[in-house]
Amino acid sequence: MVAELPPNQRAWLRDSEPLTLHGSTAIVEVPNDFTRNQIEGRLRGSLEKSLGEIFHKEIRIAVTVNPDLDVTPDPDTQAILISEREIAAADAAAAAALQQQNAFPNQSAFPHQSVYPPSSPGLISGVPPANTPHEDAPAAYAPPQAPIAPPPAQQPAPPAGHEDVRPGYGDLSTNPPPQVAPVEEPVPPRPLVPGPPTRPSEPSHNVLETRLNPKYTFETFVIGSSNRFPHAAAVAVSEAPGKAYNPLLVYGESGLGKTHLLHAIGHYVRSLYSGAKVRYVSSEEFTNEFINAIRDDRQDRFKRRYRDVDVLLIDDIQFLEGKTQTQEEFFHTFNTLHNANKQIVLTSDRPPKRLEALEDRLRNRFEWGLITDVQPPDIETRIAILRKKAAMERLTAPPDVLEFIASKIQTNIRELEGALIRVTAFANLNRQDVDLTLAEIVLKDLIPEGGEPEITAGLIIAQTAAYFGLSIDELTGPSRGRHLVMARQIAMYLCRELTEDSLPKIGKHFGGRDHTTVMYAERKINQLLAERRAVFNQVSELTNRVKMQARQG
Numbered sequence: 001m002v003a004e005l006p007p008n009q010r011a012w013l014r015d016s017e018p019l020t021l022h023g024s025t026a027i028v029e030v031p032n033d034f035t036r037n038q039i040e041g042r043l044r045g046s047l048e049k050s051l052g053e054i055f056h057k058e059i060r061i062a063v064t065v066n067p068d069l070d071v072t073p074d075p076d077t078q079a080i081l082i083s084e085r086e087i088a089a090a091d092a093a094a095a096a097a098l099q100q101q102n103a104f105p106n107q108s109a110f111p112h113q114s115v116y117p118p119s120s121p122g123l124i125s126g127v128p129p130a131n132t133p134h135e136d137a138p139a140a141y142a143p144p145q146a147p148i149a150p151p152p153a154q155q156p157a158p159p160a161g162h163e164d165v166r167p168g169y170g171d172l173s174t175n176p177p178p179q180v181a182p183v184e185e186p187v188p189p190r191p192l193v194p195g196p197p198t199r200p201s202e203p204s205h206n207v208l209e210t211r212l213n214p215k216y217t218f219e220t221f222v223i224g225s226s227n228r229f230p231h232a233a234a235v236a237v238s239e240a241p242g243k244a245y246n247p248l249l250v251y252g253e254s255g256l257g258k259t260h261l262l263h264a265i266g267h268y269v270r271s272l273y274s275g276a277k278v279r280y281v282s283s284e285e286f287t288n289e290f291i292n293a294i295r296d297d298r299q300d301r302f303k304r305r306y307r308d309v310d311v312l313l314i315d316d317i318q319f320l321e322g323k324t325q326t327q328e329e330f331f332h333t334f335n336t337l338h339n340a341n342k343q344i345v346l347t348s349d350r351p352p353k354r355l356e357a358l359e360d361r362l363r364n365r366f367e368w369g370l371i372t373d374v375q376p377p378d379i380e381t382r383i384a385i386l387r388k389k390a391a392m393e394r395l396t397a398p399p400d401v402l403e404f405i406a407s408k409i410q411t412n413i414r415e416l417e418g419a420l421i422r423v424t425a426f427a428n429l430n431r432q433d434v435d436l437t438l439a440e441i442v443l444k445d446l447i448p449e450g451g452e453p454e455i456t457a458g459l460i461i462a463q464t465a466a467y468f469g470l471s472i473d474e475l476t477g478p479s480r481g482r483h484l485v486m487a488r489q490i491a492m493y494l495c496r497e498l499t500e501d502s503l504p505k506i507g508k509h510f511g512g513r514d515h516t517t518v519m520y521a522e523r524k525i526n527q528l529l530a531e532r533r534a535v536f537n538q539v540s541e542l543t544n545r546v547k548m549q550a551r552q553g
């Protein structure tokens with residue numbers, strides 16, 4: 001296959017190395033951004049097709065930059081450097097050839113025998129990236145004690161949980177040397193500067209400005225088999241922003257830790273690189289801000305806000321679906337950042353392929369980097385998460401209670417944490433110890449027999465309004481009477497706990513309130529549950545009513 005490529009494309013492959021195969025993602029290392037862009041933009045389709053034929057399954061390529069691979073061209077090679085125009089002409093010819101499906105015949109640059117062997121005994125399996133925890137049973141991220149050697153020249157580590165396949169491209173070694181020296185990437189305008197050595201777990205300064213939740217760090221994130229790969233990828237992009245995988249896209253169902261990982265990346269980057277500009281936003285907020293910018297004729301400010309960052313963390317990109325103008329704006333934001341080698345990290349509830357109402361060109365870009373998913377945690381991870389949560393919030397619960405809760409709530413970590421809070425709050429109010437009997441009583445209300453009925457925000461709002469003797473307009477309107485505010489906060493809390501709606505979406509149900517108001521309500525009610533019996537009873541009773549109503553349809 002390689003022999004049939006034009007010289008410049010051969011150079012791109014010659015200088016790259018297949019690194020790992022994780023599930024259906026093949027990770028390829030290249031020496032610089034230029035090569036990465038070329039492989040992603042021009043060779044990806046053909047390489048994925050060839051690999052798919054070899055492995056008899058769909059394979060995606062994720063390209064990561066390892067500057068150590070960069071080779072200085074020797075004088076002989078320099079002598080045959082061809083001009084940009086010739087490169088472009090060769091590329092056009094190659095593209096035409098690829099279209100005819102001739103560029104990658106059966107002979108492959110990734111021969112089955114030597115590359116990505118399914119279980120090669122001599123290869124290191126599941127090598128954790130630098131600074132990531134050991135492969136033990138679920139454990140929280142343990143930050144290195146020594147100052148972190150910051151990463152510009154550091155090789156982005158492969159996500160753990162896969163096979164190391166460094167031996168090279170097999171048949172490439174027998175190929176004649178490439179005709180073209182690799183073209184150097186342009187120097188990025190403002191490189192990230194390694195900062196003072198702080199521990200990655202330290203919440204960064206200006207968290208308000210970056211809008212990062214100080215509780216969502218790698219240190220508080222529990223690693224298990226369901227999230228080991230996305231966690232490792234998140235650490236890798238934090239250590240080498242714009243170099244490791246760009247974009248990184250993490251997808252998965254609600255409440256499985258995607259937002260937590262985004263925030264953790266933000267904190268870690270800021271602890272490694274002084275002055276790094278990190279911005280976290282949900283795609284709903286991005287949309288709202290964009291609409292407001294048009295309304296107020298402040299598009300320039302909007303553009304600056306999102307294009308002048310080093311790391312852009314965008315949550316829940318599925319909400320961009322169907323919003324043509326916002327997609328257009330985001331497309332340009334994405335391009336500007338990607339061209340400047342700025343890191344983009346995205347989360348979604350589905351893989352990009354299934355974001356059908358998204359423009360092809362955007363979906364296509366989302367597929368450029370590394371795509372990885374979070375799965376529901378296994379029982380050991382759920383127990384470890386509960387233990388960590390209990391320790392962090394100083395909640396006392398014996399191991400058998402934690403195991404019981406973990407066995408009952410299997411698919412959503414937010415619900416898992418909510419259950420722990422309710423059990424301990426109930427015990428606290430009754431001045432009782434937390435034990436199994438008590439946990440069973442509390443969880444009986446929380447988990448109905450025979451599966452979960454679908455609960456909507458509308459149902460919660462209607463039930464809450466009726467329960468407190470209010471009208472729906474009062475509950476969702478602007479009035480800030482004390483009684484009203486409490487009822488509203490309980491309704492918001494229940495929306496967060498019982499539905500999969502995002503914070504901005506819940507805010508919308510309550511007269512277009514900001515997502516931070518919903519966050520505040522959630523925190524406040526969580527706290528009051530343990531302090532005020534009346535609130536605990538109201539929340540429990542309302543939960544029952546809502547669930548009963550949902551079951552009756």
Ligand SMILES: Nc1ncnc2c1ncn2[C@@H]1O[C@H](COP(=O)(O)OP(=O)(O)OP(=O)(O)O)[C@@H](O)[C@H]1O
Nearest residue numbers: 220221222253254255256257258259260385413414
């Ligand atoms: N591996 C984990 N370790 C510790 N806590 C976790 C882990 N995964 C999730 N959580 C916690 O579970 C809660 C829900 O996680 P998060 O909000 O990140 O989920 P999400 O996947 O973004 O959900 P959604 O799609 O609904 O926004 C958070 O409090 C988070 O800290």
